[in-house]
Amino acid sequence: MKKRKKIKVSDIVLFLVTLIIAVIFAFPIFFNLMSAFKTNGEILRDAIAFPAAVYLDSFKYLLTETDYPKAIFNSAVLTVVSIALMVFIIPMAAYGIERTANKWTNGVYVYFLFGMMIPFQVYMIPLFRQMKAMGLFGTLAGPIMIYIAGSVGFGVLLYTSFLKGVPREIEESAEIDGCSRIGIFWKIVFPLLGPVTASMVVLQGLGIWNDFLLPMLVLPSGEPKTMIVELFYYVGEFSSRWDMIFAGTTMSLIPVLIAFLTLQKYFVKGVSSGAIKG
Amino acid sequence: MNATIVKKKKKKWWLTYTFWFILPSFLLYTIFVIWPTLSSINLSFTSWDGINPEVRYIGFENFKEIWESTRVHNALKNTIILAVALVILENIVALGLAILVDKVRWCRNLFRSIFYFPVLMSGIIMGFIWMIILNYNFGVFNQLLEKIGLGSWKLDWLGDPDFALWAIILSTVWKAAGYYMIIYLAGLQGIPQELLEAASIDGAGRWKQFIHITFPLLAGATTVCVMLSMIGSLKLFDQIAVMTNGGPGFSTETLTYIIYRVAFGEGRQGFGTALSLVLFAIILIVSLIQIKLLRKREVQM
Numbered sequence: 001m002k003k004r005k006k007i008k009v010s011d012i013v014l015f016l017v018t019l020i021i022a023v024i025f026a027f028p029i030f031f032n033l034m035s036a037f038k039t040n041g042e043i044l045r046d047a048i049a050f051p052a053a054v055y056l057d058s059f060k061y062l063l064t065e066t067d068y069p070k071a072i073f074n075s076a077v078l079t080v081v082s083i084a085l086m087v088f089i090i091p092m093a094a095y096g097i098e099r100t101a102n103k104w105t106n107g108v109y110v111y112f113l114f115g116m117m118i119p120f121q122v123y124m125i126p127l128f129r130q131m132k133a134m135g136l137f138g139t140l141a142g143p144i145m146i147y148i149a150g151s152v153g154f155g156v157l158l159y160t161s162f163l164k165g166v167p168r169e170i171e172e173s174a175e176i177d178g179c180s181r182i183g184i185f186w187k188i189v190f191p192l193l194g195p196v197t198a199s200m201v202v203l204q205g206l207g208i209w210n211d212f213l214l215p216m217l218v219l220p221s222g223e224p225k226t227m228i229v230e231l232f233y234y235v236g237e238f239s240s241r242w243d244m245i246f247a248g249t250t251m252s253l254i255p256v257l258i259a260f261l262t263l264q265k266y267f268v269k270g271v272s273s274g275a276i277k278g
Numbered sequence: 279m280n281a282t283i284v285k286k287k288k289k290k291w292w293l294t295y296t297f298w299f300i301l302p303s304f305l306l307y308t309i310f311v312i313w314p315t316l317s318s319i320n321l322s323f324t325s326w327d328g329i330n331p332e333v334r335y336i337g338f339e340n341f342k343e344i345w346e347s348t349r350v351h352n353a354l355k356n357t358i359i360l361a362v363a364l365v366i367l368e369n370i371v372a373l374g375l376a377i378l379v380d381k382v383r384w385c386r387n388l389f390r391s392i393f394y395f396p397v398l399m400s401g402i403i404m405g406f407i408w409m410i411i412l413n414y415n416f417g418v419f420n421q422l423l424e425k426i427g428l429g430s431w432k433l434d435w436l437g438d439p440d441f442a443l444w445a446i447i448l449s450t451v452w453k454a455a456g457y458y459m460i461i462y463l464a465g466l467q468g469i470p471q472e473l474l475e476a477a478s479i480d481g482a483g484r485w486k487q488f489i490h491i492t493f494p495l496l497a498g499a500t501t502v503c504v505m506l507s508m509i510g511s512l513k514l515f516d517q518i519a520v521m522t523n524g525g526p527g528f529s530t531e532t533l534t535y536i537i538y539r540v541a542f543g544e545g546r547q548g549f550g551t552a553l554s555l556v557l558f559a560i561i562l563i564v565s566l567i568q569i570k571l572l573r574k575r576e577v578q579m
Binding site: 025096099 | 295300302384392402411416422461538547
């Protein structure tokens with residue numbers, strides 16, 4: 001069976017076609033990374049050429065002369081805190097729903113899933129008003145709570161479908177041994193949910209890191225918001241300083257790139273598990 | 279609220295833990311998703327401007343204006359163009375990429391990663407990169423046209439109402455296709471090789487195998503991808519914000535974009551909310567129709 005097949009002409013043609021398409025796909029990212037190390041003049045003169053020398057001034061300028069460091073901080077806080085609370089709160093709800101199957105928990109389950117159908121744009125205007133009324137406008141706590149609330153539907157779906165395949169025997173014997181429910185959940189069940197938690201962290205973390213609309217609306221104007229929002233403003237303000245904006249986009253892309261290279265398997269798994277919901 | 283009733287009815291201890299486990303999610307979700315969604319119905323009958331503490335009710339005026347406004351009609355037209363074009367193009371490109379990655383002999387994982395990476399980028403960053411690539415004076419695209427002697431085709435792609443929407447569509451295909459590719463790839467790898475071998479023994483060529491075996495067996499993946507890409511295209515926002523800001527004029531406004539512009543740019547939050555309910559209705563109807571239609575053609579294995 002494992003005999004090595006001969007290389008056919010069609011294999012080479014197929015490889016070349018794929019390679020050409022891959023070059024086209026990779027070009028915009030390559031263009032971005034390259035432009036971040038060029039002077040503005042170089043970008044304008046010949047967009048495709050390699051940088052003459054590695055030019056780091058635009059990074060230095062962004063980090064010392066603008067509010068970008070504060071925006072980096074905000075992006076990191078929003079992403080990390082939201083994700084940490086999400087994987088604390090949501091699996092517990094899913095566990096409660098899955099392990100106590102009755103018409104009430106089933107009703108709650110359907111109620112949660114309904115949220116996946118509601119796009120953010122539908123409730124953003126009343127939400128904006130509500131944030132002001134609740135005194136959460138302009139705080140980082142506001143968007144964090146909105147992110148968690150918005151991922152309850154998807155998260156509960158992922159966790160409950162995974163929990164169906166986790167046998168109850170261990171939990172039952174722990175119960176007989178007098179272990180509390182909280183203890184059973186965190187010591188026995190939660191560690192078994194690792195793959196789902198990884199997918200949640202990766203997918204939701206990426207979504208929050210890249211989000212634009214929510215932080216722009218509910219963080220105070222006149223202060224740095226998140227990286228993505230600041231970049232959006234820079235496009236308007238520094239429309240002639242492309243080198244600087246490219247340096248900014250590169251700084252936002254690097255953590256994503258590192259996460260992707262180290263956690264690639266979970267990105268792919270997350271996509272296929274997210275697709276089940278159809 | 280459901281859970282509190284449970285608590286009163288039965289006093290078994292495990293019900294109490296269920297209640298406390300669900301409570302935090304239930305509260306957050308109700309306060310920050312369901313409550314604002316419900317209050318949007320109320321807000322859509324007002325002429326609220328976003329600042330004035332006094333909210334005035336104007337009945338169905340907002341919906342009447344939506345029905346009559348040419349600007350909304352244009353946004354609706356753009357939304358439909360965008361949705362149809364994106365669903366078709368994204369799925370064709372994604373299926374093509376999946377077949378290539380599935381069949382190619384070398385560097386399979388590298389190619390898969392390259393096609394997938396744009397999915398991970400924010401729409402703002404991706405929109406900015408494409409805006410620079412398509413820039414009239416210094417953009418890569420026009421420079422390339424000049425180099426291959428087609429300088430006369432040079433255009434201000436994002437400044438021209440005829441091309442701006444297509445620039446948004448094509449760059450979005452570039453960004454999103456990798457996502458659907460992963461789903462198609464999983465589908466392709468689930469097709470039993472014996473079926474294709476049997477067909478080729480019976481004399482079916484590659485194309486016939488694809489049409490009669492591969493494609494029907496991918497129906498499950500297609501259902502998911504068409505639905506997700508349709509809903510994704512209805513929600514498209516970031517790219518438009520950075521690439522055209524709805525312009526030139528109102529020419530690239532979509533429903534999602536017009537909601538944002540009207541509510542936060544023009545201070546008409548009541549009208550914006552009414553529009554958002556229209557968008558919600560469209561998304562609900564589209565998803566229900568799609569689930570019905572596409573479920574029919576799935577092949578039972």
